[in-house]
Amino acid sequence: MFLFISGAEIFIILVIVVMLFGADKLPELARGLGKGMQQLKNATNEVKKEISDGAKKQGIDTDLTKDIQKDIKNIKNKVQDNIDDLTGPIKRNF
Structure with a gap:
């Protein structure tokens, strides 16, 4: 589970993003986001x-x-x- 978001909620978010930016802009947005994440990672590693x-x-x-x-x-x-030794005989197989 990613940030307590279900599959349906992710789908709705994706639909809203496509409606706002259009399908032709999504690759450009994803590319920019990827570059930004890479720069952040590089800066973190440098620090x-x-x-x-x-x-x-x-x-x-x-x-x-x-x-x-x-x-x-x-x-x-x-x-x-120690816990396994203690609870070993108590465990039930379901």
């Missing part, structure tokens, strides 16, 4: 690279978040295993 490079120059550990994510994943797996 991330600048932040990462600046952190490395200052001697800040950039792998800290990766280590934290790995620890959280390990703890989550342990908790899930």
